[in-house]
Amino acid sequence: MYIAIEGIDTAGKSTQIAALENRFPDAVITKEPGATELGKEIRELVLSARAKSKKAEFLLFLADRAEHLKEVIEPNIDTKMIISDRSAISGVAYALIHNEIAQEELVHLNNFATNNTYPEKVFLLQLTKEELEFRLSQKELDGIELRGSEYLLGIQNAIIKAAKLLNIELITIDATQSIESITEEILTNIN
Ligand SMILES: Nc1ncnc2c1ncn2[C@@H]1O[C@H](COP(=O)(O)OP(=O)(O)O)[C@@H](O)[C@H]1O
Numbered sequence: 001m002y003i004a005i006e007g008i009d010t011a012g013k014s015t016q017i018a019a020l021e022n023r024f025p026d027a028v029i030t031k032e033p034g035a036t037e038l039g040k041e042i043r044e045l046v047l048s049a050r051a052k053s054k055k056a057e058f059l060l061f062l063a064d065r066a067e068h069l070k071e072v073i074e075p076n077i078d079t080k081m082i083i084s085d086r087s088a089i090s091g092v093a094y095a096l097i098h099n100e101i102a103q104e105e106l107v108h109l110n111n112f113a114t115n116n117t118y119p120e121k122v123f124l125l126q127l128t129k130e131e132l133e134f135r136l137s138q139k140e141l142d143g144i145e146l147r148g149s150e151y152l153l154g155i156q157n158a159i160i161k162a163a164k165l166l167n168i169e170l171i172t173i174d175a176t177q178s179i180e181s182i183t184e185e186i187l188t189n190i191n
C-alpha cells in the first residue's frame with residue numbers, strides 16, 4: 001500500500017510520519033522533494049526559492065518526482081507499505097495558485113512524471129489560520145514559508161482541489177488535535 005501525508009508547512013506531516021514509522025517498522029518512509037540522491041540536490045535548489053520562473057520551479061519538483069518513482073516507489077509498491085511526506089498533490093496544489101500553467105497540463109505533466117502511479121490514500125492535515133500563525137512564529141522560515149500565512153492557507157484549499165483533479169482519495173484530518181489523536185485517526189483509515 002502506498003499512502004501519503006499532505007498539508008501545508010508546519011501542519012505536522014513529519015511528526016505523523018515519525019509516529020507511523022513506529023507503528024509500521026517495515027514500511028518504506030519517504031518524502032517529496034528530496035528522497036533520492038538526485039532529489040537532495042533538487043530540494044536544495046527549490047527550497048532556496050531561487051527560480052524566477054514558476055515553470056522552472058514546477059519542473060524541478062517534477063524531476064524530483066520522476067526520480068522518486070523510479071528509485072523508491074516502483075521497487076517497493078508491490079511488496080511494502082510506502083508512507084510518503086507529500087506527493088504529486090503538493091506538486092499540483094503549489095502550482096495551481098500561481099495560475100501560470102493550465103490545470104489539464106498540471107495533471108498531464110504529473111501523469112507523465114509518475115507513470116500514473118499515485119498514492120492509494122492521502123491524508124490532509126488541515127490547520128486553522130491561528131494555529132498556522134502560531135506554528136510559523138515558532139520556527140526559522142525557509143524560502144517558501146516566508147511567503148506567509150495567507151499564501152499557505154490558499155495552498156491548503158488548493159490541496160483539496162488538486163486531489164480532485166488527480167482523482168486521488170483525500171481524507172481530511174483536523175491537525176489541531178493532539179499528535180496521538182491524529183495518528184489514531186490515520187490508522188483507523190488505513191485499516
Ligand atoms: N498535533 C500537534 N499539535 C501541536 N503541535 C504539533 C502537532 N503536530 C506537530 N506539531 C508541532 O508543529 C511543528 C511543525 O510540525 P512538523 O511535523 O515539522 O510539520 P511539517 O512536517 O508538516 O512541516 C513542530 O514544532 C511540531 O512539534
Ligand SMILES: Cc1cn([C@H]2C[C@H](O)[C@@H](COP(=O)(O)OP(=O)(O)O)O2)c(=O)[nH]c1=O
Nearest residue numbers: 008009010032033061086087090091094144
Ligand atoms: C512536493 C512539492 C513541494 N512543494 C513545496 C512545499 C514546501 O514548501 C516545500 C517542501 O518542503 P518540505 O520538506 O515539505 O517542508 P516542511 O517540512 O517545512 O513542510 O516545497 C512544492 O511547491 N511543489 C511540490 O511539488
